[in-house]
Amino acid sequence: MKRGFFLGLLSVVLLGCSVKKNTGQTFVNQAEADVYVKTITQVDLKKHLIVLASDEFEGRETAMPGQKKAAKHIANYFENIGLEKGVYDTSYFQSFPVAVKDPAMVEVKVDGKRLIFLNDFFYLGSFNDTNITGLDVVYVNYGIDSENYSDYKDIEVKGKVVVIREGVPRNVKVGEEWDSWRKKIEAAQKNGAVALFTIKSDFKSRVERIKFYIQNPTMELHNKGNRKPNKLIPNFFISDSVALNYFKIDTTEKFSTPSCKVDLVLEVDQILSSENVLGFIEGTDKKEEIVVITAHYDHLGFDAGEICNGADDDGSGTVAVLELAQAFKEAQKAGNGPRRSMLFMTVSGEEKGLLGSKFYTENPVYDLKNTVVDLNIDMIGRVDDLHDNNNYVYLIGSDKISPDLHEISERINADKIKMDLDYTYNDESDPNRFYYRSDHYNFAKNDIPVIFYFSGTHEDYHKPTDDVEKIDFEKLERTTKLVFYTAWEIANREKNLNRINK
Numbered sequence: 001m002k003r004g005f006f007l008g009l010l011s012v013v014l015l016g017c018s019v020k021k022n023t024g025q026t027f028v029n030q031a032e033a034d035v036y037v038k039t040i041t042q043v044d045l046k047k048h049l050i051v052l053a054s055d056e057f058e059g060r061e062t063a064m065p066g067q068k069k070a071a072k073h074i075a076n077y078f079e080n081i082g083l084e085k086g087v088y089d090t091s092y093f094q095s096f097p098v099a100v101k102d103p104a105m106v107e108v109k110v111d112g113k114r115l116i117f118l119n120d121f122f123y124l125g126s127f128n129d130t131n132i133t134g135l136d137v138v139y140v141n142y143g144i145d146s147e148n149y150s151d152y153k154d155i156e157v158k159g160k161v162v163v164i165r166e167g168v169p170r171n172v173k174v175g176e177e178w179d180s181w182r183k184k185i186e187a188a189q190k191n192g193a194v195a196l197f198t199i200k201s202d203f204k205s206r207v208e209r210i211k212f213y214i215q216n217p218t219m220e221l222h223n224k225g226n227r228k229p230n231k232l233i234p235n236f237f238i239s240d241s242v243a244l245n246y247f248k249i250d251t252t253e254k255f256s257t258p259s260c261k262v263d264l265v266l267e268v269d270q271i272l273s274s275e276n277v278l279g280f281i282e283g284t285d286k287k288e289e290i291v292v293i294t295a296h297y298d299h300l301g302f303d304a305g306e307i308c309n310g311a312d313d314d315g316s317g318t319v320a321v322l323e324l325a326q327a328f329k330e331a332q333k334a335g336n337g338p339r340r341s342m343l344f345m346t347v348s349g350e351e352k353g354l355l356g357s358k359f360y361t362e363n364p365v366y367d368l369k370n371t372v373v374d375l376n377i378d379m380i381g382r383v384d385d386l387h388d389n390n391n392y393v394y395l396i397g398s399d400k401i402s403p404d405l406h407e408i409s410e411r412i413n414a415d416k417i418k419m420d421l422d423y424t425y426n427d428e429s430d431p432n433r434f435y436y437r438s439d440h441y442n443f444a445k446n447d448i449p450v451i452f453y454f455s456g457t458h459e460d461y462h463k464p465t466d467d468v469e470k471i472d473f474e475k476l477e478r479t480t481k482l483v484f485y486t487a488w489e490i491a492n493r494e495k496n497l498n499r500i501n502k
């Protein structure tokens, strides 16, 4: 926590908030909230979303130019409405390094000719960085090395590339474990090979089935020293025709030493950066306590050349955060709290594995011990197939850490919004496991009470058709107002939220 506190101001600013006593419990007077909630409008939400979910931002993919444009756009907005810079008073951006692995960057050459990923070869998992050229090649049939049968008998493969074929020989008895490619990699490695190529007879159909999962670049937080080295040597799957045309291997034979040379350049990590955008409103008399409101502004980028605008996912949550920030700032300007400080954080890297929120909670700008709550909004602009009207929202997590939070959320909804609060996905046994699938989870992991606001998935989920025209702005406005009232109560009440088991 970097901020300094000016204790002398406390008595003055205390006058700015009003509380009333009610059966011994302190409730916040919600009358002022009614004034500022009116600044949250369909018109404004739509105005924001038309920009944020436009093609200009190219689908806002983490670490890509469109995401950076969106980050600047959000930061500019925070600045315009008067939010303080959330990162140690110096910046709106908390940037974090991401390691991008593009599987197509792997360079495999045979006699100087490069094999093409998914066309000539594929691989699963990852490798250690490797850069070796001029490797000799040995073909060792099935690559089995068991007690009663060994393809490696009297064959020197040390420091070489080993090529094998799938499966087990028909006429020899070997254990079932030799059907596993892992076992064969271990055998090649034990005999001193530096890489393995496995010939797959169903190469083409296998690639068709799995390419969706293996073709796209993956990202993770880049932590130097945190990366565990791989225990196994690289293994590539190739087709019969690559074996024949590039390696000159005839698989009707059991053993050969083709004269080709193999080059391997396996340095696929590209280090890029991405940004969370943090806007801050300093509290009055409880300013060291932080109410966090989050939504992820990153999305998927392109899908086969088409832009995924992510209007619902999570443009809807992002514009809700913009409107909430504005409403609280207006209130503050007029002398109405908030008593606690508020952090409005739009995070990046969510679609790549909750990276931005993970980075924030591992490198918090504001002490997590003083972080009161995270209200996270992800996809609140559509009506799913399970509902025939728009007056609902799924709440996830509200009762898991703080009973107070759940009570506040329920009471405020009953008083002010009267939406159907649907707890279907709050059930621990729900197979969708949404509780673990958005940014609030990184806060919950740290014992911070959370509510995840969500409207469910739909036919345009993660597709280029998730567009602004399909957003239900009435629903978006109402849900944003529910978050507003809930945040207002938490930010202005006397007591901090209680915790289960404490």
Ligand SMILES: [Zn+2]
Pocket: 313, 314, 351, 462
């Ligand atoms: Zn998503």
